[in-house]
Amino acid sequence: MYLTYLDSNSWLIEIGEQRVLLDPWLVDSLTFGNLDWLFKGSRTSQRQIPENIDLILLSQGLEDHAHPPTLKQLNRNIQVVASPNAAKVVQQLGYTKITTLTHGQSFILNNSVEIKATPGSPIGPTLVENGYLLKELATGLTLYYEPHGYHSPSLKDAAPVDVIITPLVDLALPLVGPIIRGRKNALEIAKLLQPQVMLPTAAGGDVMFEGLLTKFLRQEGSVEEFRSLLEKNNLAVQVIEPLSGERFELQLKKRALAT
Incomplete structure (x- = not known):
């Protein structure tokens, strides 16, 4: 399994001889509703x-x-797997091969990788977006991704999972509390899924942020602090901080396949 961190929430995952582009922000700036004054992310390159x-x-x-x-820069004929909310975005952009997954549903990519949607981050009072479990069918190696640190108790049925990509620190707003939930939630999912490797997402890479919201956002915790938490809880998990844009191979021990 190979990973390339492409900053923020964006990853290239090479699993089962398939190349999966996850939550890509690769060009131009990042805003929400074109409100540059509130929040704007920019790339250094x-x-x-x-x-x-x-x-x-x-x-x-x-x-x-x-x-x-x-x-808009990607080929509209590439297969897309998306949450219902994300599927609306690519439909409007003219993508031709879209599979919408609700929680618990699965998609098999080229007879090589199973992708299963799990409950993820709440957006507003009624919408819960997706996390994902990716399983390499030939080996049983599994990766779990959830970008805001909201982990469903139902994930216990998937344990053990080899690789977890999720926030390891908190990003918090005054009076609101954490909007990105690492630290405690990352420790709990490590206990539940017993991974070999964990990698941080959401709060790193070669990007800069500006706007009113950034004046109030506070990072709480660190990757080193999280490593210490794992040690104190006797969890033998390797924590890797990936270098932005560099492809690397995960050295994973193959687990026995279920019969």
């Missing part, structure tokens, strides 16, 4: 669009997961 993508995987319909300028 533009990302090259990865080639030979087999699947675009979208966990949410918000711009930091389904980024319209990036999606």
Whole structure:
């Protein structure tokens, strides 16, 4: 399994000889509702669009997961798997192969990778977006992704999971509390899923943020603090901080396949 961190929530996952582009923001700036004054993300340098993508995987319909300028740059004939909210975005952009997954539903990519939607981040009072479990069918190796740190208790049925990509620190607003939930939630999912490797997402990479909202956002915790939490709880988990844009191989022990 190979991973390339493309900043913010964006990843290229190479699993089962398939190339999965996850929640890509690769070009232009990032805003919500074109409100630059409130929040704007900018890249220090533009990302090259990865080639030979087999699947675009979208966990949410918000711009930091389904980024319209990036999606406009990609081939509209690439297969897309998306949450219902994200599926609306790519439908409007003219994508031709869209599979919408609700919680508990699965999609098989080229007879090589199973992708299962799990309950993820709440957006507003009624909408819950997707997390994903990706399983390499030939080996049983599994990766779990949830970008805001909201983990469903139903994930216990998937344990053990080899790789977890999720926030390891909190991003909090005064009076509101954490809007990105790492720390405690990351520790709890580590206990539940017993991964070999964990990687941080959502709060890193070669990006800069500005706007009114950023004046109040506070990061609480650190990756080193999280490593210490794992040690104190006797969890033998490797925590990897990926370098932005660099492809690397995960050295994973294969688990016995269920019969």
